[in-house]
Amino acid sequence: xxxxxxxxxxxxxxxxxxxxxxxxxxxxxxxxxxxxxxxxxxxxxxxxxxxxxxxxxxxxxxxxxxxxxxxxxxxxxxxxxxxxxxxxxxxxxxxxxxxxxxxxxxxxxxxxxxxxxxx
Amino acid sequence: xxxxxxxxxxxxxxxxxxxxxxxxxxxxxxxxxxxxxxxxxxxxxxxxxxxxxxxxxxxxxxxxxxxxxxxxxxxxxxxxxxxxxxxxxxxxxxxxxxxxxxxxxxxxxxxxxx
Numbered sequence: 748x749x750x751x752x753x754x755x756x757x758x759x760x761x762x763x764x765x766x767x768x769x770x771x772x773x774x775x776x777x778x779x780x781x782x783x784x785x786x787x788x789x790x791x792x793x794x795x796x797x798x799x800x801x802x803x804x805x806x807x808x809x810x811x812x813x814x815x816x817x818x819x820x821x822x823x824x825x826x827x828x829x830x831x832x833x834x835x836x837x838x839x840x841x842x843x844x845x846x847x848x849x850x851x852x853x854x855x856x857x858x859x860x861x862x863x864x865x866x
Numbered sequence: 867x868x869x870x871x872x873x874x875x876x877x878x879x880x881x882x883x884x885x886x887x888x889x890x891x892x893x894x895x896x897x898x899x900x901x902x903x904x905x906x907x908x909x910x911x912x913x914x915x916x917x918x919x920x921x922x923x924x925x926x927x928x929x930x931x932x933x934x935x936x937x938x939x940x941x942x943x944x945x946x947x948x949x950x951x952x953x954x955x956x957x958x959x960x961x962x963x964x965x966x967x968x969x970x971x972x973x974x975x976x977x978x979x980x
Contacts, residue, residue: 784971790955792909792971838909852897852961853922854969856909 749774749841753857760829761865767814768824768860770839778844781815781822782854786836795837798822800844826862834864868892872958872972879948879979887943887975889958898941899959899969900933902926909957915941948979 750773760766772781783795798806798815805813810830814823826833839857871890879885891898900912913923915933932944941960945952955976959969 789973790903790976791973792957792959792969794969840909852899852914852916853911853924854899854901854909855911858908 749843749855751839751841751855751857753839753860755860757861757863759863759865762829762831764829765825765827766829766862768837768862770822770857772820772822772841774820774841776843776845780842780844782840782842783813783824784838784840786838796824829864831864831866834862836861870958870960870970870972872975874975875973876976877978879977881950881979882947885945885948885977887956887977889941889972890939891941891958891960892970895960895962897961898935900943901957901959902954903957904954950979953977953979
């Protein structure tokens, strides 16, 4: 079974600075997808960024980028120019790409990292 | 932008009562999911649903739980006899394909069992 680990329960950053959230995962599969979700105090789950494992290029969405290290099974999220609105819980998640696999379609989440942004 | 709609936003129920949580997925989506999040903990998979049947379920999804898509638009989660430990945020999600697309999550239903 796949597992996702976020080793930082809490992180903080000054507004306009850069912060990196860590995520590692364990899988025996070679084809999969990785995601970062943001959960603000409203508790809605918002997709921030996704990465296909077969792509070597790191995904980028505006101020959000990832550092995907497939061999190390590491998938960190970098937030540049942090804003007050970035304050939230961030979840890393894994999804198998294998058709018919036991975890196909299912998202496996890490424990989450609470990000605080200081003005 | 299309949304996944969940109702109610908050439900309080007595232990042992049945509850039905409702979701309206995005209209052209084919895959539907329920997740739960106990306060302060991680989001856990409950069940996935495709082509009018359960495609996968977790150990949490025991005989007390059931899902239904009764009319082609609503997707419901029923808990037959609620326990205190069922108190959690329940998220519905849908996806147009089963590939690497991120889900669209609903805003959740907070279930409180007293």
